[in-house]
Structures are given as structure tokens and as C-alpha cells.
Amino acid sequence: xxxxxxxxxxxxxxxxxxxxxxxxxxxxxxxxxxxxxxxxxxxxxxxxxxxxxxxxxxxxxxxxxxxxxxxxxxxxxxxxxxxx
Amino acid sequence: xxxxxxxxxxxxxxxxxxxxxxxxxxxxxxxxxxxxxxxxxxxxxxxxxxxxxxxxxxxxxxxxxxxxxxxxxxxxxxxxxxxxxxxxxxxxxxxxxxxxxxxxxxxxxxxxxxxxxxxxxxxxxxxxxxxxxxxxxxxxxxxxxxxxxxxxxxxxxxxxxxxxxxxxxxxxxxxxxxxxxxxxxxxxxxxxxxxxxxxxxxxxxxxxxxxxxxxxxxxxxxxxxxxxxxxxxxxxxxxxxxxxxxxxxxxxxxxxxxxxxxxxxxxxxxxxxxxxxxxxxxxxxxxxxxxxxxxxxxxxxxxxxxxxxxxxxxxxxxxxxxxxxxxxxxxxxxxxxxxxxxxxxxxxxxxxxxxxxxxxxxxxxxxxxxxxxxxxxxxxxxxxxxxxxxxxxxxxxx
Amino acid sequence: xxxxxxxxxxxxxxxxxxxxxxxxxxxxxxxxxxxxxxxxxxxxxxxxxxxxxxxxxxxxxxxxxxxxxxxxxxxxxxxxxxxxxxxxxxxxxxxxxxxxxxxxxxxxxxxxxxxxxxxxxxxxxxxxxxxxxxxxxxxxxxxxxxxxxxxxxxxxxxxxxxxxxxxxxxxxxxxxxxxxxxxxxxxxxxxxxxxxxxxxxxxxxxxxxxxxxxxxxxxxxxxxxxxxxxxxxxxxxxxxxxxxxxxxxxxxxxxxxxxxxxxxxxxxxxxxxxxxxxxxxxxxxxxxxxxxxxxxxxxxxxxxxxxxxxxxxxxxxxxxxxxxxxxxxxxxxxxxxxxxxxxxxxxxxxx
Numbered sequence: 001x002x003x004x005x006x007x008x009x010x011x012x013x014x015x016x017x018x019x020x021x022x023x024x025x026x027x028x029x030x031x032x033x034x035x036x037x038x039x040x041x042x043x044x045x046x047x048x049x050x051x052x053x054x055x056x057x058x059x060x061x062x063x064x065x066x067x068x069x070x071x072x073x074x075x076x077x078x079x080x081x082x083x084x
Numbered sequence: 085x086x087x088x089x090x091x092x093x094x095x096x097x098x099x100x101x102x103x104x105x106x107x108x109x110x111x112x113x114x115x116x117x118x119x120x121x122x123x124x125x126x127x128x129x130x131x132x133x134x135x136x137x138x139x140x141x142x143x144x145x146x147x148x149x150x151x152x153x154x155x156x157x158x159x160x161x162x163x164x165x166x167x168x169x170x171x172x173x174x175x176x177x178x179x180x181x182x183x184x185x186x187x188x189x190x191x192x193x194x195x196x197x198x199x200x201x202x203x204x205x206x207x208x209x210x211x212x213x214x215x216x217x218x219x220x221x222x223x224x225x226x227x228x229x230x231x232x233x234x235x236x237x238x239x240x241x242x243x244x245x246x247x248x249x250x251x252x253x254x255x256x257x258x259x260x261x262x263x264x265x266x267x268x269x270x271x272x273x274x275x276x277x278x279x280x281x282x283x284x285x286x287x288x289x290x291x292x293x294x295x296x297x298x299x300x301x302x303x304x305x306x307x308x309x310x311x312x313x314x315x316x317x318x319x320x321x322x323x324x325x326x327x328x329x330x331x332x333x334x335x336x337x338x339x340x341x342x343x344x345x346x347x348x349x350x351x352x353x354x355x356x357x358x359x360x361x362x363x364x365x366x367x368x369x370x371x372x373x374x375x376x377x378x379x380x381x382x383x384x385x386x387x388x389x390x391x392x393x394x395x396x397x398x399x400x401x402x403x404x405x406x407x408x409x410x411x412x413x414x415x416x417x418x419x420x421x422x423x424x425x426x427x428x429x430x431x432x433x434x435x436x437x438x439x440x441x442x443x444x445x446x447x448x449x450x451x452x453x454x455x456x457x458x459x460x461x462x463x464x465x466x467x468x469x470x471x472x473x474x475x476x477x478x479x480x481x482x
Numbered sequence: 483x484x485x486x487x488x489x490x491x492x493x494x495x496x497x498x499x500x501x502x503x504x505x506x507x508x509x510x511x512x513x514x515x516x517x518x519x520x521x522x523x524x525x526x527x528x529x530x531x532x533x534x535x536x537x538x539x540x541x542x543x544x545x546x547x548x549x550x551x552x553x554x555x556x557x558x559x560x561x562x563x564x565x566x567x568x569x570x571x572x573x574x575x576x577x578x579x580x581x582x583x584x585x586x587x588x589x590x591x592x593x594x595x596x597x598x599x600x601x602x603x604x605x606x607x608x609x610x611x612x613x614x615x616x617x618x619x620x621x622x623x624x625x626x627x628x629x630x631x632x633x634x635x636x637x638x639x640x641x642x643x644x645x646x647x648x649x650x651x652x653x654x655x656x657x658x659x660x661x662x663x664x665x666x667x668x669x670x671x672x673x674x675x676x677x678x679x680x681x682x683x684x685x686x687x688x689x690x691x692x693x694x695x696x697x698x699x700x701x702x703x704x705x706x707x708x709x710x711x712x713x714x715x716x717x718x719x720x721x722x723x724x725x726x727x728x729x730x731x732x733x734x735x736x737x738x739x740x741x742x743x744x745x746x747x748x749x750x751x752x753x754x755x756x757x758x759x760x761x762x763x764x765x766x767x768x769x770x771x772x773x774x775x776x777x778x779x780x781x782x783x784x785x786x787x788x789x790x791x792x793x794x795x796x797x798x799x800x801x802x803x804x805x806x807x808x809x810x811x812x813x814x815x816x817x818x819x820x821x822x823x824x825x826x827x828x829x830x831x832x833x
Contacts, residue, residue, distance in 0.1 A: 016533065017534065019529075019532075019533055038530070040341070041344060042343065042590055042591060042594065045283060045284065046590070049589045052587055053587050125585060126584065126585045126586070188597065188598075196577065196581075199574075199577050199578070199581050200581055202659070203578060203581055203582065211659075211662060218566055218567065218619070218621055219568075219619040219620070220566065220619055220621035221621065223620060224621075224823075227712075233712045233713060234712075236620060236712050237618060237620050237623060238619050238620040238627075239616065239617065239618055240617055240618075240619040241599040241602075241615070241616060241617050252616075252631060255631075255638070256634075259637070276580065279585050279588055279593075280576065280588075280590070280593035280594075280596075282588070283589055283590035283593055284594070335615065335616060336612050336615075337606040337611060338612070339606045339607050339610050339611055341607070342594050342595070342600070342604070342607070343594045351612065354612055469599070470594060470597050470603070471597060471599040471604075471615075472603055472606060472615070473599055473602075473603065
């Protein structure tokens, strides 16, 4: 799980071009949206594609978005649970 | 300062290649949204769009341009020629004549082709396919075919582009810099825009239902629209009565987000309010609003909020004609300007197709059937776009 | 009514940004393309906003904000940009993925940043500016059309001050493609005009001016007039248009002290300037600018930036004089054309 979390942080930094951040700057439980990293709706769409491209996971229901993308940890859990 | 009159109209979209065809489509409630027929994309059969139902060859024959130029230029020239002939001015050289057009992605339909070969090898790809990539190049193809050269300009403010073109045209006439301006805009279907809107997940996989509680997004469309604007002096020399006046216009910025509209519709509100002020009208003077009404959750929420705020309890009749034409992006402001003028001229109000459920937070239902014999003195036409660019135009009966 | 150039700013292949005009230190290149010398954007643009901005957006936004700062204006009454190419890097990035990934697994950022109005929109967003906002995209007329709009707004009293800019970027892709049309050649910028041959040097830039309808304490110059003409059939027709422009402004060629021309080292391009400078404007001082910024559709915005600083300093730097004598510049005419199609005239004088 720790390895996945680190890898995810690296992907997020690259995909969203969070230039000044390193994985250590993002807390596992830190909120990604509104507070914390304060990402917006465009970032959410970027993250959906990230899941698809890197992990082959298609977010089945849009309503799941907020839960899945709550933090890096919740994303990692979702990936682990849904990976074939 | 002179008043600005509308003397000619031209329109092409999924519901017709002329003013007459367009009007009869509305009357018979025939929307132009359908499966993809012409665009070469993997989304054929999946995403409905509003294509003009003619091939490039057919459009070439109609426009007089070669068939290998951008479809955007073909559509543009068909509508601009219709508008010019309709105005009955004759030679553009009789007056100081300008051409102000608008589009969002220039000759992108051709650039997409070019890129397929170019990405394999930077030395390949037919340069004829990128020659007209620039937005302005599309404008010139049409201006040259009309023989207009005194003033040439192109505006690109996403989905409000052609409303801004009409706005600028009116000001050049008011300042006595030009006597006649053909103003409007165009955009053709392109993989670039279809995929772009698809990444934003705002394309409805079924027919769009603007201002409906259960709206799910927009359908892309294509087309072109032009109005011929003229000064009082020119009106006196024409053999026909102008359609109406362009009485108000305004441009404001939402300054909220690159793509999303603010929840309170600040930009939309300011655009409409400013247009009313310039026209010297009160909200209750407006008989019909041609909505921007894309059918996305976000736009229709912001626009309805702004309308409620401006019109309070006296909301006029309104509809989104995008439920017929699809969202034609850079062409939409001009296509809807042409429809607004025709609403006054023909005393009609257009239906908003596919509407079943009134928006809860708004409480008003758009017009659902084609209405005849309406008193339509003042029409407000809204066009809002990415980058927060919001513009409104008001046309008034003479 | 007079229109004052309150402040100017430019990001260009020269050390222009943050400086009051040229040019203690002219940059000389041997190249077929010139790139902007860019400032450190992190100190200029909110880091939260910057991460989605491509280079051209950063150039445009930083130049615009710099101009406002110099003018001491927080929020302008209008923001008008001119850009022929728009946001090319984002456009080609989205297009490349679209082709390579066969329309699948695309993300929105490049698409939403690719629209031509992104620069103007981002400036508005950063300033929370709800005022008039427009973007002109007509090739070699883009900047002039933007200026014309600004002048009308000021005359209508719809605005007291207007931020106007011309912005275009050169990307590897756009250079490759434009180069295939035969527009460029390898040259030494200092000798660009010496022996005209086919082609010029590619360039880019982001130059802004703040125009106001009332005088300020520290204005650079007065913008007297702007005009464009399209596809003149002959050089004689161009000369007629220029004469007409001067007459419309109650001037004759004798009233012009300095002519800034759009000479670019291309043999076909430069003929009209040769004829003018040996005819209508003989004995007038000629200044050129494309060896400094390269050729691009909105290069005339760099010329206006340069003209404003020359007027303000009341001195033409000797190094800038292409031909003619050192004069005290009271009135400058900028005459530029882009590929013989888009011709533009700007008239700038002292306050």
C-alpha cells in the first residue's frame, strides 16, 4: 500500500503539474479537493483519466468521485479493491 | 450617433441551409440532432451531434469555394452570401464595407488531417491542410469571395465569439468608420472540439434538453450565421425596409473559472443588464430571450440564476434553440442573432425541444411549441463562453 | 480627444521586461528563430494559477500584469488581446494525443487552455475583472484590431483605461510547419537588412500597453491613430493609403520625424519600405524592429512598445537607426505589413 501511495502521489504531481510539490508534501489523508491541495473539477477529470491510464480502472459511477478522490489514501484503497 | 439596422440575414445549420429552411424546421419541430454522418471519429454512433446535412462537395457547390478548403470556410461563405444577397446592397464598393467574423478553432478540421502525417514525419503532411489553420484565414476566404476589403477582423472568445463580432460591427457603424458590416461567425464539426468537450464530460449521449431539471449536457453542432448591419444613411438608399434595429449589447467577464460559470451567474447578469441599459430598456420590455441554454448543468444553472435576478418575477418567454441546432460554438451567437431578428420579423417564438421537467431552482418553463402571431418587440440573445466571456445582444422592432 | 499611453510592458527576445524601453544592451543572435527572454514567472503570477498555464499564457499574463503595475492601475476598465495563433502549445499537445491515442483517454486541461481567449480570460480571472473583455485573432491585424476596439471604448467613454496586448508564441511545431512554407532563413540579426534574400527570422513576444483617455503624471506618449488596409494590389496603392491616413490626421509626410518600418530582411517584403523611404519619406529617419523581436503576426505590438519608449526618452538610440539622422522624435509613424496582406499604420507623438 505504501508503495502504491507514493507512486500515486508522483503520478498526481506529474498529471496536475503541481510544480513545487514533492510526494512528501502531500499527506496520505490530506483532502485533495476544496481544502488541502484545493483541486477543482478539471483536476477531478484529470484524475479519472489517471486511474484509467495507469491502473486500468474506469470509475463506474460519477457519484463515487468525491469518495474515491477524498485523499491519496482513499484513491489507493479504491485501486486495490478494483484492480483485476 | 446613427442607429444600427439589420438589413440582411444568412444562416446555415443542422436544420437548414437558408433562412427559409431553418424557419420551416422550427415550424415542423424538426431538430437537426442525429447520429454522426460526416465527421470521421470513433464516437460515430455514440454521441449525437447536429451536423449540416451536406458533404463538403455539396457545400463547395453552394459556396463557390473549392471543396478542399476547411468546412468552416464553406459554411461561412454559404451563410455570408445569403446575408449579402438578402440585404440587396449590390457591390460592396458602394459603401465603406467591413467583414467581421468569428470562430473558435479556425481550419482545425484540416489541421487534424495534417497532424496524422506530420506526427509520423515532420516533413510530411499536405501544407494545403494547414494553410488555413488560423481563425483569420477562414474569415479571409469568405471576405474575398464577397469582395469586401475595407475592414477585416476576426474575434475569438469561445462560445460568445460571434455575438462579439456583431457588437463590434455595430460600434464601427456608430463611430461612422463604416457604413455596412457583414458580421457573424462560423464553426464546423471537428474531432478537436468533440473530444475536447467529451473530456469535460458535458456531452449528452442523447438529445440535449436545455433548461430541463434532468439535463445532462450539450450536443455539438456546426454552422454559420451572418447579419448585415447598416447605418441610417444606407437604409435610406436601400429598396427594402430593414428587419429591425440592434439596440443593445454588452460584454462582461464572469472572472470565476476558465471553463465553469459562477454559481450566481455574475457574468451573464452583467452582460444582460448592460445590454438593457445601452438599449434604454427595462427588463419588462423584453418579449423573448433566446437563451445561451447549452443544456449543461453548470451553464443553465448560472444563466437561470442571472435571469431570475434581473427579471425577478416577470420572466419573459424564452427558449434555447440549441435543442434544434446543437451548440455551434463560435457560430452560435450569430445563428441565434439571426433567429432573434426573425422572431421579430415573423412574430414567432421558437420551441425549446426535449423539455419535460421544469428546473426546480428556477421555476420557469421555456416555450415548448412553435408560437405564431406573437407580439415580439424586443429580443434578448445570450452568448456565454469559456474564459468567462459573456455577451448579450438586444434586437428591437422599428 | 487624446489617447495616452500610460504604461507599456514587453516580453521579447530582448531584455525588455521590467525595463523602460530599449536598450542599453541589445541582444544579437545568429539564428532562424528568436525566443523570448522570459522572467521568473513564479514571482509574478499566483503559483496556484500558474500550474495550468502554458508558456504563451505566462508570457501574456506576466506582461499584462507588469504593464498594469507600471501604470498603477489595479483593475482596468477593459482587457483586449490580439493573438493570431492563440495557444499553440496546448493546441498541438491536445491534437497530438488525440491522434496518437486515437481519441481515447484524453484529459481536458490542454483543451480548455487552448482557446484563443485564454490569455485575456486568465488576466481577468487573476484580477477578478468583470469588465469588457475581448480577443482579436485576425492574423497580421490581430493587435491593430484590438487597439481599434480600445480606442472606440475610450471615445465612447465606456472605459477610462484599457489594457491592450499583442501576444504570439513560436513553438517547435509551429516553427517546423512555418519553416516548410519557406518563411525563414538562418541569419545574423545585426545584418538582417543588409542583403535581403528570401525569408526572415521567426520571432515571438507579448507586448502590452495601458491606454487612458485622461493625461497622467508619467505618460509615455500619445496614440494618435491606428489604421489597417488589406491586400493592396500595388505599392502605389499602399502609398495612397498611407497618404490618406496622414491626411485624415491633418498631417503630411513632413510632420513625421521617425518612421518605424516592418523591414524583415525578406527581399519581397522589404521592397515597399525601400520605395517609401526613398520616396515619400526620403530624408526621414528609419528605425527597424524585426531584427530585435523576429517576424510574427503581432510583432507590431513590439514596435508600439518601442515607439512609446523612444517618444518618452525624446531620443532615438543610434544603434536603432537603420537609415537617416539622429533626430529629436516628436512624432513617429509605424508602418508594418505581414506577408503583403495585412498592412498597418500607427501614429505616436509626445504628450
